[in-house]
Amino acid sequence: MTTACYGPRFEDALILAARSFRTVRRKASGIPYIAHLLWVTATVAEHGGDEDQLIAAVLHDYLEDVEGSSAAELERRFGDRATQMVQELSDTTTRPKPPWRERKVRYLAHLPHASPEVKLISAADKLHNVLSCVHDYKTDGEALFDRFRGGREGTLWYFREVHWALGRGWPHPLVDELGVQVTLLHQLAKAPLEDR
Numbered sequence: 001m002t003t004a005c006y007g008p009r010f011e012d013a014l015i016l017a018a019r020s021f022r023t024v025r026r027k028a029s030g031i032p033y034i035a036h037l038l039w040v041t042a043t044v045a046e047h048g049g050d051e052d053q054l055i056a057a058v059l060h061d062y063l064e065d066v067e068g069s070s071a072a073e074l075e076r077r078f079g080d081r082a083t084q085m086v087q088e089l090s091d092t093t094t095r096p097k098p099p100w101r102e103r104k105v106r107y108l109a110h111l112p113h114a115s116p117e118v119k120l121i122s123a124a125d126k127l128h129n130v131l132s133c134v135h136d137y138k139t140d141g142e143a144l145f146d147r148f149r150g151g152r153e154g155t156l157w158y159f160r161e162v163h164w165a166l167g168r169g170w171p172h173p174l175v176d177e178l179g180v181q182v183t184l185l186h187q188l189a190k191a192p193l194e195d196r
Contacts, residue, residue: 006051009078013055016077020066027147029136036128037061043124047174049117052078056085057121064090088118089125100149108161112168119166123174126162130181133159137188145189156191 017037024033041057049057055078063069063086071093074083091107092098111122133155136144145152159182167175186193 006054009082010051010054010058012077013058013082017058017062020062020069024065026132029132033061036132039128040121040124043127043174044121047120047124047172049120052082052085053117053121055082056089056118057124059086060089060121060125062086063093067095069093085118085121088114089121101154104150104154104158104161108158108165111162111165116170116172119170120172120174122162123166123172123178126159126166127174127178127181130159130178130185134181134185134188137185142189152189152191156186156189159185160194 018034021033021037025031026033026036037058037060040060041054044053044057059074059078059082062074063071071083071087074086087093088110091103097103111119114122133144142152145155148155150158163175163178163182166172166178183193
């Protein structure tokens with residue numbers, strides 16, 4: 001008898017993500033947003049994530065970005081642990097969203113103390129974001145930063161700080177790869193990379 005790698009809860013999470021983000025595209029690229037959610041989920045799976053982590057990975061932007069979403073709904077459908085991870089991965093769940101910098105500072109303050117399970121998902125998420133920026137910088141140059149609320153300086157600052165926060169007490173290959181890509185983005189943008 002073959003043991004299943006995941007159960008119906010994960011299948012339900014995939015369906016919820018596909019339906020909820022059906023009309024959403026990545027910033028200015030035209031790529032369906034589900035591609036990002038699936039990339040993050042695949043990366044978490046490849047690094048040993050369990051079913052709750054896979055659920056949280058595919059829904060990591062659900063509470064933050066889907067109008068009418070609620071933690072109570074996620075808890076009912078997917079349980080406490082997956083829901084708690086989605087909440088920790090969200091920089092806000094309030095509407096309207098607080099200012100960009102305020103949200104990012106709050107998220108960064110929490111991240112060094114997050115569990116390894118949450119850090120794995122966050123690292124996969126941020127790595128894909130930086131990889132996308134590196135790719136787009138090569139074709140769009142400085143215009144890339146016009147897509148982001150933080151602009152050029154805020155975006156570069158946030159990626160540097162996320163890399164540092166994730167690496168606090170959590171040595172992991174994804175943190176190393178994130179550091180490589182953050183450095184590359186700074187080099188492409190000819191921006192100084194401050195040491196901590």
